[in-house]
Amino acid sequence: MSTSDTLWANSGDSHFMEPPDFWNVILPKPLADRMPRSVKDFDTGVETIYVDGQEFQRTLPRVMVKKTEEGKTMMELESAAPGLGDVDLRFEDLDTEGIWAEAIYPSLGLWENMITDRALVRAACQAESEYRKITIQDRAPDRFVPAAAIPMLDINDAVAGIHHAADLGLHLAALPTGVSEGMPDYNRDDWEPLWAAAEETGMVLGFHIGTDGLGRKDNVMYNGPGGAVLNYVGTTYGGQWVALKLVTSGALERHPDLKILISEGGATWVPFIGDRMNEGYRQHSMWVRPILQHLPKETLYRQVYTSFQHDEAAPAALWAMGYQNVMWGSDYPHIEGTYGHTQKTLHGLFDDLDPVVSRRIRLGAFEELFPHTARPSVP
Amino acid sequence: MSTSDTLWANSGDSHFMEPPDFWNVILPKPLADRMPRSVKDFDTGVETIYVDGQEFQRTLPRVMVKKTEEGKTMMELESAAPGLGDVDLRFEDLDTEGIWAEAIYPSLGLWENMITDRALVRAACQAESEYRKITIQDRAPDRFVPAAAIPMLDINDAVAGIHHAADLGLHLAALPTGVSEGMPDYNRDDWEPLWAAAEETGMVLGFHIGTDGLGRKDNVMYNGPGGAVLNYVGTTYGGQWVALKLVTSGALERHPDLKILISEGGATWVPFIGDRMNEGYRQHSMWVRPILQHLPKETLYRQVYTSFQHDEAAPAALWAMGYQNVMWGSDYPHIEGTYGHTQKTLHGLFDDLDPVVSRRIRLGAFEELFPHTARPSVP
Numbered sequence: 083m084s085t086s087d088t089l090w091a092n093s094g095d096s097h098f099m100e101p102p103d104f105w106n107v108i109l110p111k112p113l114a115d116r117m118p119r120s121v122k123d124f125d126t127g128v129e130t131i132y133v134d135g136q137e138f139q140r141t142l143p144r145v146m147v148k149k150t151e152e153g154k155t156m157m158e159l160e161s162a163a164p165g166l167g168d169v170d171l172r173f174e175d176l177d178t179e180g181i182w183a184e185a186i187y188p189s190l191g192l193w194e195n196m197i198t199d200r201a202l203v204r205a206a207c208q209a210e211s212e213y214r215k216i217t218i219q220d221r222a223p224d225r226f227v228p229a230a231a232i233p234m235l236d237i238n239d240a241v242a243g244i245h246h247a248a249d250l251g252l253h254l255a256a257l258p259t260g261v262s263e264g265m266p267d268y269n270r271d272d273w274e275p276l277w278a279a280a281e282e283t284g285m286v287l288g289f290h291i292g293t294d295g296l297g298r299k300d301n302v303m304y305n306g307p308g309g310a311v312l313n314y315v316g317t318t319y320g321g322q323w324v325a326l327k328l329v330t331s332g333a334l335e336r337h338p339d340l341k342i343l344i345s346e347g348g349a350t351w352v353p354f355i356g357d358r359m360n361e362g363y364r365q366h367s368m369w370v371r372p373i374l375q376h377l378p379k380e381t382l383y384r385q386v387y388t389s390f391q392h393d394e395a396a397p398a399a400l401w402a403m404g405y406q407n408v409m410w411g412s413d414y415p416h417i418e419g420t421y422g423h424t425q426k427t428l429h430g431l432f433d434d435l436d437p438v439v440s441r442r443i444r445l446g447a448f449e450e451l452f453p454h455t456a457r458p459s460v461p
Numbered sequence: 462m463s464t465s466d467t468l469w470a471n472s473g474d475s476h477f478m479e480p481p482d483f484w485n486v487i488l489p490k491p492l493a494d495r496m497p498r499s500v501k502d503f504d505t506g507v508e509t510i511y512v513d514g515q516e517f518q519r520t521l522p523r524v525m526v527k528k529t530e531e532g533k534t535m536m537e538l539e540s541a542a543p544g545l546g547d548v549d550l551r552f553e554d555l556d557t558e559g560i561w562a563e564a565i566y567p568s569l570g571l572w573e574n575m576i577t578d579r580a581l582v583r584a585a586c587q588a589e590s591e592y593r594k595i596t597i598q599d600r601a602p603d604r605f606v607p608a609a610a611i612p613m614l615d616i617n618d619a620v621a622g623i624h625h626a627a628d629l630g631l632h633l634a635a636l637p638t639g640v641s642e643g644m645p646d647y648n649r650d651d652w653e654p655l656w657a658a659a660e661e662t663g664m665v666l667g668f669h670i671g672t673d674g675l676g677r678k679d680n681v682m683y684n685g686p687g688g689a690v691l692n693y694v695g696t697t698y699g700g701q702w703v704a705l706k707l708v709t710s711g712a713l714e715r716h717p718d719l720k721i722l723i724s725e726g727g728a729t730w731v732p733f734i735g736d737r738m739n740e741g742y743r744q745h746s747m748w749v750r751p752i753l754q755h756l757p758k759e760t761l762y763r764q765v766y767t768s769f770q771h772d773e774a775a776p777a778a779l780w781a782m783g784y785q786n787v788m789w790g791s792d793y794p795h796i797e798g799t800y801g802h803t804q805k806t807l808h809g810l811f812d813d814l815d816p817v818v819s820r821r822i823r824l825g826a827f828e829e830l831f832p833h834t835a836r837p838s839v840p
Contacts, residue, residue: 150747269687308648308709310748311757314741315705315734319698326694330687350733350782355694357772358727362693364771365797368529369689378690392743393736395782402781403729403774418744 088180089428092448092455094389095290095345095411095419096184098218098228099167104190108209116202118194122146124155133196143303145310156417163415169221176225179424181412183448183455185254185345185389186218186228187290200235207231207243215250224455229256229288234265237272241279248283253452254343255285259320260294269327274336277328281337286451291347294320314418321347322355325386330359332372334385341385341451346413349388349396353403356382383407387447391419392427401439409447467559468807471827471834473768474669474724474790474798475563477597477607478546483569487588495581497573501525503534512575522682524689535796542794548600555604558803560791562827562834564633564724564768565597565607566669579614586610586622594629603834608635608667613644616651620658627662632831633722634664638699639673648706653715656707660716665830670726673699693797700726701734704765709738711751713764720764720830725792728767728775732782735761762786766826770798771806780818788826 101107105114118133127147130139149155165172166189176184188210197203207230214228230247232255233239247255266272280287304312321344328334328342356379363370363378374381383404389411390396400408410428413419420427432440449456480486484493495513502508506526509518528534544551545568555563567589576582586609593607609626611634612618626634645651659666683691700723707713707721735758742749742757753760762783768790769775779787789807792798799806811819828835 145745145748148748156748267683267685269683269691270685304646304648304706306646306649307711307751308706310745310750311709311738311741312648312702312705314745315737318737326691327683327687330690332686348733348737350736351730353774353777354727354729354733354772357729357769357774358694358697359690361771361797362690366524366689366693369524369527369535371689372686390736392740393733395732395736398732398777398781402777418740 089425089432089444090180090182091410091412091424091428091444093181093184093412093414094343094387094409094448095391096181096186096414097166097189097416098186098214099161099189101167105206108213109206113202113205116197116199117206118196122157124149131196134199134202145313160416163421166415169218169226173222175414175421179412179414179421180428181414181424182445182457183225183227183452184412184414185288185343185448185452186214186226187256187288187345188214188229188231198235200233200239203233203235204239204243207233208246211243211247211250211252215252219252223251224457227254227452227455228252229254230285231255232257234258234262237265237276241275244276244279244283244285248285253284253286253454254288255280256288256290258293259289259291259324267327268324268333269331271331273333277333277337277340281340284339286341286343288343288345289321289324290345291321292317318347318351321345321388322351325352325382326355326359329378329382329386330363332374334381335374335376338385341387343387343389343409343451345389345411346391346418347388348390348393349405349408350390350393350399352382352386352388352405352407353379353399356405387451392431394431397431397435397439397443400443401436406442407447407450408443410443468804468811468823469559469561470789470791470803470807470823472560472563472791472793473722473766473788473827474770475560475565475793476545476568476795477565477593478540478568480546484585487592488585492581492584495576495578496585497575501536503528510575513578513581524692539795542800545794548597548605552601554793554800558791558793558800559807560793560803561824561836562604562831563606563791563793564667564722564827564831565593565605566635566667566724567593567608567610577614579612579618582612582614583618583622586612587625590622590626590629590631594631598631602630603836606633606831606834607631608633609664610634611636613637613641616644616655620654623655623658623662623664627664632663632665632833633667634659635667635669637672638668638670638703646706647703647712648710650710652712656712656716656719660719663718665720665722667722667724668700668703669724670700671696697726697730700724700767701730704731704761705734705738708757708761708765709742711753713760714753714755717764720766722766722768722788722830724768724790725770725797726767727769727772728784728787729769729772729778731761731765731767731784731786732758732778735784766830771810773810776810776814776818776822779822780815785821786826786829787822789822 105117116134121130165175210231218228230252232243359378387407389409415421484496497512500509544554589610597607609631611622738757766786768788778784794800
């Protein structure tokens, strides 16, 4: 506990860094050897990726290669938080920042989705979930909510992954914002067993933005003036599409107890797409399928939770636009997040707000998803 | 004028239907014959397009072919407004709906951008602009603000188009949300002369959503459950990208008197992308180019105007999130708009609002773009 003017918050978006030899820690050697490994050469700007016997290279995005005035890459900056991969040190970081509980996503690279062997993915996800349960959650079940890994190459595998995670006692499962190559999109009824399994087990489905997958046709990268900011904003839209698909397809309505969390993508977009969906649904009603019991915005407001870091407009999405599931997130320890200035950010966002609104965004919305983390003593 | 409880509004998004033989009305026959012509067969669901000596067919999108219970297609529904293509009748429609002045976009098909002959496009755009000045604007210069057509196959041509429109006395120029095949994207400095010309002539640049162009890689169409609503929401993002590009590239900042209008895409997204741009700009500052004098959100709030039809959250973007350039739009006479229920919509949106906020959204933001339409007697 720090000083009395600490404004405590739960984080709907935090990260943990796996140890460098992660696959060997959690998998038998024959499997570990086949898992993706990335070797980045920041001097040549070339990344070599090894996956399941294959090897290929790519030019690292400029944002990853470029160094600050102090000669640090983005990765080095992001690895600076002592608690990133060390649970003992993490407690200190959290207490200093004023963060109580966290939804914790992995730091595993983009390359996992290049494995096409279902059995290998199943084994890896199972081991990952078990690792996170033991290494992270068990150390402080009322503070750490690590996300289960779910094998997404097959819907039955995904369903089994949800049940395995629930049996372990995990509360959150991470799904990518984009489906794997060749899989039906999230608006398709094929996924019905997955939504049912999550609802039945009370598993929150967490979609972290920026996980749309590689080489997808709706993934555009910008170059030239403004490119860094354009690409930054661009990462957010994948999360919006997940919410759009799960609402308009009726998936959320068919599973009223299913709750999803879109992490790091901001919150102010929710009233916006709610109104747009309602307009499309009403004005194009003769072409809309399926017919829904509730207007899309109602379901969106009820079952979709979203986290933001700095967005000054986000609290007004709650008090002025009626969207209750606005949740704060630190994005610890990424440079897009608040690590190092969390209290400044929280005070800036919340000091002038109605205390009820402030508490709901800082703590309440998170506690609704993960009631076991609730701590009545925190204001 | 109608009854005293009419809530008057200007519309930042209206449409006019050109006569069926439009190209022959405005162009010499040898040129008219080369312009695009679309013949839609709603029974077979096939559209045949004739452009500049070529002919090709496509399957009509289901939303265009499907008929209502009364046996009407979307096109038939949308052509029902008497004033769509008839200025005399349009006055009656506007007075009945309670709409004073309008930004008026054309109804020309998607196929115009398939012409690749610069001279032909120049001639057509020039004739279109002249037609709209004489046939629409001159009939009621304080009510009708039709958009000039701008040839976009070449930047010098586009600049000349802006000057021609200004010389004619037009106040608004329509640009597509997506550039033509092979042209640099809007964040590129190549477009600098166009922004300068618009600023210099006081020409408002109007980007109507849904004009991203055909076959672009970031244009995704959804099928299956929820598809109609997903595609409806999807059309909105092209407008957001225009604003993002013109802000992050520094184009708007370099031209502080340039104002752009994003029509039909809603307004509530503006605070959202403002905050996201600021976060990216600040947190990724070491990679951002160009360095800007003002935070992106400031420029966005100052120079980007946006229109919405029904969105119940949109007014709060102004009074709770500080975005002053929220503008209402009828989308007359499209079925996404308010034709036939405009007064119901306006009363629903504005009756409980602060009158200053209400007036700003209904009339004031539009009057700021087009001061010559201001009518002090309208409350």
